[in-house]
Amino acid sequence: DAGVTQSPTHLIKTRGQQVTLRCSPISGHKSVSWYQQVLGQGPQFIFQYYEKEERGRGNFPDRFSARQFPNYSSELNVNALLLGDSALYLCASTPFGPRAYEQYFGPGTRLTVT
């Protein structure tokens, strides 16, 4: 089975612009989480979605939003980009059942804001 996929791989945006990042979970996984990883730090939780509903939100401003589609893929949107939004954005999916506490990560999208 394919792992978690994310697109695009790299992205360069200008301050004030908007960006949309995409994620497809592992087949059969219904929960998707988004994390921001600033260079030299561990990932920070942004959102979690399960069955198309938001189930958790980290300490991020309202400029960050997300949604999950009927096929369980997800998008993360960031408006009014700031230089500080430059980071690696990771998507993770969670299986259903006895391993529901595990998260499997995609390769990430590297966002650079200039």
Added chain:
Amino acid sequence: AQTVTQSQPEMSVQEAETVTLSCTYDTSENNYYLFWYKQPPSRQMILVIRQEAYKQQNATENRFSVNFQKAAKSFSLKISDSQLGDTAMYFCAFRVGGSQGNLIFGKGTKLSVKP
């Protein structure tokens, strides 16, 4: 609030030797999970090993094992027979129990395996 602390920013080990990475955490929860993730330069975050807090037996996955000390809130990772491919950032992570929940990560330890 839960926190995860990795006190070793960088470590190095000779190929074939054993190395231990430290992690401590703070929580008032009794039902939780602990993980070690590996992030090589390719940046893909890979799950290395997991430990359920209710299990007293330490988890083992091939060359990777943990020393889980629940009372001390310590969760160290031991890598035996280190290989060049083990060179990566290693992150300790915590998650409360329940069907939904997010991971809380430490700042990571950069491990270099030297030939």
